[in-house]
Amino acid sequence: MRAVTYQGVRRVSVEEVPKPVLQSSTDAIVRVTLSAVCGSDLHVFHGRIRGMEPGDIVGHEYVGTVEQLGDDVKVMTPGSRVLGSFFTACGHCWACRRGFFTQCIHSQLFGFGSRFGNLSGAQAQWVRVPYADQTLRTLPDSITDEQGILIEDILSTAYFATQRANIIAGDTVAVIGAGPVGLLAIQTAYVFGASLVFALDLVPQRLEQAQQIGAQPVLVNGKEVAAIHDLTDGRGADVVIEAVGSGASLDLASRVARPFATVSAAGVFTESSLPLPMGRVFAKDLTLRSGMANVLSAFEPVMALVKNGRLKPEMVISHRMPLEASEEAYRIFDRREAMKIILLAE
Amino acid sequence: MRAVTYQGVRRVSVEEVPKPVLQSSTDAIVRVTLSAVCGSDLHVFHGRIRGMEPGDIVGHEYVGTVEQLGDDVKVMTPGSRVLGSFFTACGHCWACRRGFFTQCIHSQLFGFGSRFGNLSGAQAQWVRVPYADQTLRTLPDSITDEQGILIEDILSTAYFATQRANIIAGDTVAVIGAGPVGLLAIQTAYVFGASLVFALDLVPQRLEQAQQIGAQPVLVNGKEVAAIHDLTDGRGADVVIEAVGSGASLDLASRVARPFATVSAAGVFTESSLPLPMGRVFAKDLTLRSGMANVLSAFEPVMALVKNGRLKPEMVISHRMPLEASEEAYRIFDRREAMKIILLAE
C-alpha cells in the first residue's frame, strides 16, 4: 500500500509499504478514506521525536471503513464507517475505568515511533487499530468524512480544553491563538455558554477568520492586555483557553485572565522545563490546566453537537490534497501557509 | 399615583393611591417605566394568596428609573435605569453571604401581601425598593427596557433552572411546557450546551413557536414518552427542565428522563403535598430540583448574554398595553390568550 513515511529531519516521502494485518483479536484493519496533517505531526517532521526512525509511517488523524476485525471486537462490523482516536485505550486498566483514556497503561500513539508504543501511522491507505472497540467510533450518516476527521482530533481537543476551563454560562472567554484549534475553541466556548469570546493572535488574517465566527478580535501587538481589560470593565477575561503551546502564550494567558480564572491549555507542550509567572498565578488565585486531549471521552458529545449543527468544524479546512502529494502538504503546512490540510487516500 | 390593585377573587382595578416614600436609608423610589403580568400574579388574581387584601398593589416585574435614594445606597444614583428582583435581599445574613438570596432572612416579595413581607407591588407608576444596592441592578444602554423586564424575572428564572440542571455540552434536553418560561428555557438550554432541545406541550401553536427557536417539537398526546425514546436511541433525554409547575408535569419529566438525569423544575409549586413517582425516581437514579428562582445570582450572566445577542427574550412578548388597561390584561392572560403582557406606565 501507499503511505507517508518519515525520512529524516524535514523530510517525508510517500512509499510503497506492506499492508497491515491483524495482530490481536481486538484489532481492526481500517481502509483510510481521509487522513490529515496535524500541528503535532510537525514535531515528527522537525525530527524532535526520539524513537521515530526513517521509514516509519506518520500521521494520527484518520477516518475510514472497517475492512477486517479480530474475533473479540463487538461494537462494529466490517463496512462500518469509523473515526478513531489518535491514541489507543484498553478499556480495562485503572485509568480507563476512571475515564482517563489518554493515560491508559497500554496506550500507544499512531505515528510517533517506538517511544510512544511503536504503532504505525495513519497517513496511509490502511491502518491497524488496536483495541478497536475502544479506539474507534462508528460514524452516523449525518456526519461527513471531513467533519469526522476534525472531530477525531482537533475539535475534540478544543472541546476537552473548553470543558476543563469551567465556563459558567455568561462568562467572557479569551482564546489565545487563532489557528485551527483556536478557531474551533471559539466555537466550543460559545457552545459551553460564553457571552463573548475574544480571539488573540499576532496575524490579522487569522483574526478575520475568528471574527467571522463571532469572536471579538484582539491583535497581539503589545496593547492586547489593556484591550482585554477595557473590554471587561477592568477585570480580565473570566476564562482563558490557550491554543498555541508556548511559554509566551501561557504568560499572556495569565495576564488577560481575571482573578480566580481558569487557564486551560489546548496546546501541546514538550519542554521539560518552561519559565512560568508563578508570582502572578499566586497573586491572582489562578488555576492552570494542561493535558493530552482525552478525545475518547469527547467523541459522543462532539458528534451530537456536529450532527445537530451546533459545531461546524469544516471551516478550518484550507487544503484538500491527494495522499501522493504529502511531501508538498508538509512543506506548505510547515511554512504556515495552510490552516488545515486533508489528505485523500485515493 | 395610578396602580393596579387587588379587589377580590378574579378582580383587579387601576386606582389612585399614595405615591410611596423612602422608609429606610437603604431604600430607593423607582419611577416604573414598564411592568409585566407574570404567571404567578394569577395566584393572586385567583385569590389563592392568603394575606393579600383588597386595595393591595399587585405585580413584581418592573424596570424603571431611580428617582430618590436613601443615604446608604451606594451603587446607583438618581436617574439610573434599573431592573429589580421580585424579592428583596439584605446582603448581610448567612443566606445572602452564601449567595442564597431568595432565602434571605429579611426577604420580602413585591405584591404578595402580608404573608410575604407586606411589600407593595410594582404594577404602578412608582415603587419603593428596599435594600436597593442588592435588589436593583443598573441597566446598560445596550439592553432595552423590554429586554430588562424579561431579564428581571422569567429569563433569569429559566437561567437558574437550567444552571441547576447540570447540562454537559452535547446533552439532549427536554423542556416540559412551551409557555413563556419554557420558551426561554429552550434558549438557555442551548446557551448551556444542549445539542438538541425537545419541547413538549399540549398546544400545537406553542410548539410552533418553540420550533422557530430551534426546538424539536413533541406533542403531548400520549405518545410523547415513546417519541422521546425514539429520538434518543432509547435512553431518554439527558436533562429535563420542567416549566409548568404541576404534578402531572413532574411525572412526565420522570418518564422522559434518561437514567441518572437531573430534572430541574422552573415551575412554581404551592401544594403542601403532591403525589410523585418515587419508585421511578429511585429505579432511575434521578435528581429532582425545584425552587424559587434565585434571580439575583443570575442577573449578571443573563445581562451579558442578552447584551451580546446570545439570548433574545423579547420573542415571548405578545401584548403591550397601557397600565390603565390592566383589568383587560389580567382577563386575557387568565384565559391563556396572551403569552406575555407588558404594561406601559404611561
Added chain:
Amino acid sequence: MRAVTYQGVRRVSVEEVPKPVLQSSTDAIVRVTLSAVCGSDLHVFHGRIRGMEPGDIVGHEYVGTVEQLGDDVKVMTPGSRVLGSFFTACGHCWACRRGFFTQCIHSQLFGFGSRFGNLSGAQAQWVRVPYADQTLRTLPDSITDEQGILIEDILSTAYFATQRANIIAGDTVAVIGAGPVGLLAIQTAYVFGASLVFALDLVPQRLEQAQQIGAQPVLVNGKEVAAIHDLTDGRGADVVIEAVGSGASLDLASRVARPFATVSAAGVFTESSLPLPMGRVFAKDLTLRSGMANVLSAFEPVMALVKNGRLKPEMVISHRMPLEASEEAYRIFDRREAMKIILLAE
C-alpha cells in the same frame, strides 16, 4: 449444594439444589464464604417481588473465593478472594461507559426473580456471577470477609448516597434513620467532611449506637424539627441523608433541611406514587436525589477507606449464624430484632 430458597409469603427454607455451572465465557463460579440478609431481602420475604417463584434462591450480599472462570475473564484467577455487586454490569453499553453501572442495559439482580433478570441468589454455597470482570472485585488481605460483605452493599450504598449529598467540609449533616445503612451513613458523612452529624430515629437504642460513633442523637418524637433548628442557629441541617425509604422520612428530611440543601435518599422506594411536600421543596430551593446504589463505582474508594481504618463497618453486625439457620435469621430480622445478620456458608 445448600441454598436459601423462597417458598411463599414470609417463608424461606434451606434446600438442596443443583450447584451452578458456567453459562458464558465471562461468568465466574464463586464459592460463597459469607452471605448476609439485607433489608431489601424482606421485600422478597414479604412476597412483594413479582416474578419471584417458590424454589428460587434468594440473597444478593456475598463474599467468597473464585472457583471457576470463563475463558474471557481477565482480571482475576481461580482462588481469588472476591466481593461482588448485588447487580451485574456488562461494561460496554452506553450506561456502563458513563459509569452508570446500575443502569446497565443488560443488568440482572441476584435473587430477585424473573422480572429482574432471573439470576439465582447468593445465600447459597456457590453462586454464578455474570460479567465477572465488572461485577466482582478482588479483596486485598487487609480487608476481612466481614468487612467485605458490608462493603459489597450497605457501606457502598451509604457512600453513594453521601457522595450525591454534596457535603462541603464543615457542613452539618442530618441522617434520618439509624438502622444499618443509617449508621454507616454517619460514618461516611464524617469521612466526606461533616463537622457534626445528627442522627434521627424513633428508637432510643439505635440512637445510642449512633452516639457511640460520634453522632448527636435526636429522638423523633414530634420535637425533632425544632431540635435540629436549635442546633443549627435556626437554619436547619446543611445536608440530609435519608436512610429509611418512606414518604414520612422524606417529609421529615425536607423539614430539617436548611434552604438550598440536598436531600440524598439511601433508602429503597418501590411505590409507584408517594405524596411529597413539593410546596416546601420549592419554597426552600431543595434538591432531592434517590437511586439504586451504584456500588460498583464506590468499591475502589470504599475499600481504600476500610483498609486504612477510616471506615469501620463491622460495628453494624449483630448476628453471625450458619446458612442452615436462615429460616430463623429471616424471622428475627423481619421482627427487627437484628441489626445485621451474617450467614456462614459452612
Added chain:
Amino acid sequence: MRAVTYQGVRRVSVEEVPKPVLQSSTDAIVRVTLSAVCGSDLHVFHGRIRGMEPGDIVGHEYVGTVEQLGDDVKVMTPGSRVLGSFFTACGHCWACRRGFFTQCIHSQLFGFGSRFGNLSGAQAQWVRVPYADQTLRTLPDSITDEQGILIEDILSTAYFATQRANIIAGDTVAVIGAGPVGLLAIQTAYVFGASLVFALDLVPQRLEQAQQIGAQPVLVNGKEVAAIHDLTDGRGADVVIEAVGSGASLDLASRVARPFATVSAAGVFTESSLPLPMGRVFAKDLTLRSGMANVLSAFEPVMALVKNGRLKPEMVISHRMPLEASEEAYRIFDRREAMKIILLAE
C-alpha cells in the same frame, strides 16, 4: 502602645507608637490578645517587600476584643471576641459579590507596607481593622484564642488549598512539606476524605510530627518518587497539596501526582518567573492551582470543624512568647528553630 516594627533587613524591634484611631465608619479598633509570626512575615524580615519602611508595624495574624466601632458596623459590638482576616474586603465590589474576597478591588494587607494598601500590622497592642463587618468574625466561646489565631490564617489557608484540590473521598493525598501549613493540610486532607495522606519532607523530625497525626511519612532523599509509586500501585497520589512555595516543591508535586491529578499549592510564590515542568504537566493531564488563601470564605466551615473537634490546630504551636520578646521570636523563627510562635500582647 507597644508594637513590633520593621527596622531594615533582618531587624525588627518593639517600639512605642501611637495607638490607632477610627478613620472610617466601617472601621473597628481591636485590642489584640494574641498575634503570631507567620512564614510570610519572613518576606518582610528579609527586606524583600518593597514599600515596607523602617518604623512600619508588621504582622497580620491576630485575635482580640473589639474596643471601638464605626457607626456603620452592624455584625459585632464592643467587647466581642474576634478573629480577623490578614486582608480586608469591602463586600460590595464585583470580586466580593462572587466571593473572591482576596481579590477585592479595595483590599489591603496588614503589615506589608505601602504597596499592599499601607495598613499597619497586627503585632501590636491594638490594630485598626477596615470593613470590620467583612474582615472580622465573632469567636464563639467554644473556640480558644490559640485556636482562633490559627484559624485566622494558616488553618484556613490549609482548608482553602485542600478544598481547591478536589479530593474524592477515598483518594490518597500527598502533602509536600511538613511545616505548620503542611501539618494542618494533613488534617484538612483527612477531613475532606483522604483514605491515606503521605507527608513528604527533608527533615525527619517534621515527619515524626506528621506521623503522629496519621500521615505516612516519606523522606525526601531522592527515593521519594519511587516510594510514593510503591505505595499507590504505581499510579502516584490521587491529589497533591504543595505546602512549601518553591519551584523544586512544585516539580516534586508533579512527579508524585498520578495522571489527571490536581496539584493545589498552599505555599506563597513571589517570583515573577519560575521554571516549571510543563512537558510533564501536559503529558500527565495535570491541573495546577495556586493562590493567596481566600480565608474569609473558609472561616465559617473551619470554625465549625474546630468547634466540633474535627480539626485540632494547636498542635503546631511550638513557642508562646511575650510581644516584648519579638526580636528573639523572629530570630529563632528565621533559623527554623520554631514551628509556630504565638506572641502574647501582655
